[in-house]
Amino acid sequence: MIRCDVLIVGGGPAGSTLAWALRDSGLSVHILDKRRFPRDKVCAGWITPAVVSALALDLDDYRRERVLQPVSGFRVGCMSGPLVETRYDGGPVSYGIRRCEFDHYLLRRAGAVVHEGVAFKGAEPGAGGIVVNGEYHARLLVGAGGHFCPVARFLGSRLGRSETVVAAQEIEFxxxxxxxxACRVDPELPELYFCDDLGGYGWAVRKGDWLNIGLGREDNHRLAEQVAAFWNHLRARGRISGEPPARFHGHAYLLYPHARRPLGGPRTLLVGDAAGLAYAQSGEGIRPAVESALLAAAAIREAGGDFGPALVERYRALLTGRLGPRRQRDAAAWLPAGLRQALGRRLLSSQWFVRHLVMDRWFLHRQQPALAPAG
Ligand SMILES: Cc1cc2nc3c(=O)[nH]c(=O)nc-3n(C[C@H](O)[C@H](O)[C@H](O)COP(=O)(O)OP(=O)(O)OC[C@H]3O[C@@H](n4cnc5c(N)ncnc54)[C@H](O)[C@@H]3O)c2cc1C
Known part of the structure; x- marks a missing residue:
């Protein structure tokens, strides 16, 4: 039996950040991941400076052997309308990264014992802890396995059923x-195209010579067709040329206000996508994954080795203090759908609205300062 204090299932940004934040806590931390790193992850690969700061990333070290695309503005609009350009002075307002590189980098520096190629198969209570796969005994189990996290299922979540998911598909090449x-997408200015019914958006994010194109929606009705139509739309606008060089890959995630996932259970916590934490308007999930992990680490340190029910309550209090309560109502929900859509399309052609609301508040979350790195 392999024994540890904290066993984290999932070595993505949530899992590796938690391990990194506990690196000098005196606790022995192990990570299981069913994949071997570097591994791909379906994602546009856009991170904000708050993520860089919370992770205390050394950008010079990072960019030495990896793609790090500074972003100084955006082009935003509706599919059927013009794009509004927003530029910022004073340094990058975001970065484009490749998830296969980013996640590998974070996992390697996390300081935990990593078991790659090991899938979570099941858990049961053991003396003073939880036994995973009949092989690992942990005093605390943390689910960081992303949207389909098996620890969330172990806690009773019915993954994919009775959940309102955002379904997305993308290609990176x-x-x-x-x-x-032929590519007219400026690497410094990612492009965002809201669907005309405002049910989702498509993106074209260029990172040096890499191009990432995708589309996410709150309903996945004929998603593949809509993604294909988006590719053709970009081509018709003269942004790209030719056919997609490979298949689009899909994934799903939950938006924080609607998600019903628990945050923990007996001797168990959930962080990142496993807990359903992505931001409502943008779908950004890396920052909530990193922040939830830092807050979980703070709660674990405070617990002083007592991983009873008070730990989950403390974590819940910290996370709710940061992200607000779940089930926030959409301020415009009372408007008839047609009127909302017409209003939305009009607002998306306004320079002021796009800069101050869409970008500053919804996508960049500039109103909320970064969390301090732990340790
Ligand atoms: C198309 C798309 C585009 C996106 N674009 C962005 C973006 O540009 N910026 C942004 O901030 N967010 C974006 N997101 C959201 C972001 O990808 C997620 O929120 C983020 O990856 C969550 O990190 P995580 O560590 O919680 O989970 P993940 O990154 O999903 O990591 C989970 C890990 O758990 C492992 N695992 C899963 N099951 C098991 C098991 N049974 N046993 C052991 N290990 C297991 C997996 O192999 C994986 O390594 C996007 C999402 C999608 C779908």
Missing amino acids: LMTPEQRA
């Missing part, structure tokens, strides 16, 4: 010289 020459 290294452009050929011909594709590069």
Whole structure:
């Protein structure tokens, strides 16, 4: 039997951040991941400076062997309308990263014992802790396995059923010289295209010679067709050329206000997508994953080795203090859908609205300062 204090299932940003934040706590921390790193993850790969700061990332070290695309503004609009350009002075307001590189980097520096290629198969109570796969005994189990986290299922969540998910598909590829020459997407200015019914948005994010194109929606009705239509739309606008060089890959996630996942249970916590924490308007999930992990680490340190019910309550209090209560109502929900959509399309052509509300508040969350790194 392998014994540890904290066993984290999932080595994505949530799991690796938790391990990193506990690196000098005196607790022995192990991570299980069913994949071997570097591994791909379906994601646009856009992070905000708050993530860089909370992780205390050394950008010079990071960019030495990895893609790090500074972003200084955005082009935003409706599919059927013009794009509004917003530029910022004073340094990057976001960065484009490749998840296969980013997640690998974070996991390697986490300071935990990592068991790669090991899937969570099941758990049961053991003396003073939980036994996982009949092989690992932990005093505390943390589910950081993303949207389909098996620890969330172990706690009773009915994954994929009775949950309102955002379904998304994307493709990321290294452009050929011909594709590069035809690509009009500026690496410093990612492009966001809201669907005309405002049920989701598509993006074109260029990171150096890599191009990431995708679309996410709150309903997944004929998503593949809508994604194909979006590709053609970008081509018709002259932003890209040719056919997609590979298949689009899909994934799902939950938005924090609607998610019903628990935050923990007996000797168990959930962090990141496993707990359903992505921001409502943007779907950004890396920052909530990192922040939930830092808050979980703070609660674990405060617990002083007592991983009873008070730990989950403390974590819940810290997370709610940060993200607000779940089930916030959409301020415009009372408007008829047609009127909301017409209003939304109109607002998305306003320079002021796009800069101050869409970008500053919804996508960049500039109103909320970064969390301090733990340790
Ligand atoms: C198309 C798309 C685009 C997105 N774009 C962005 C973006 O640009 N910016 C942003 O901030 N967010 C974005 N997100 C959201 C973001 O990807 C997630 O919120 C983020 O990955 C959550 O991190 P995590 O560590 O909680 O989970 P994950 O990154 O999903 O990591 C979970 C880990 O758990 C492991 N695992 C799963 N099951 C098991 C098991 N049974 N046993 C052991 N290990 C297991 C997996 O292998 C994986 O390594 C996007 C999401 C999608 C779907």
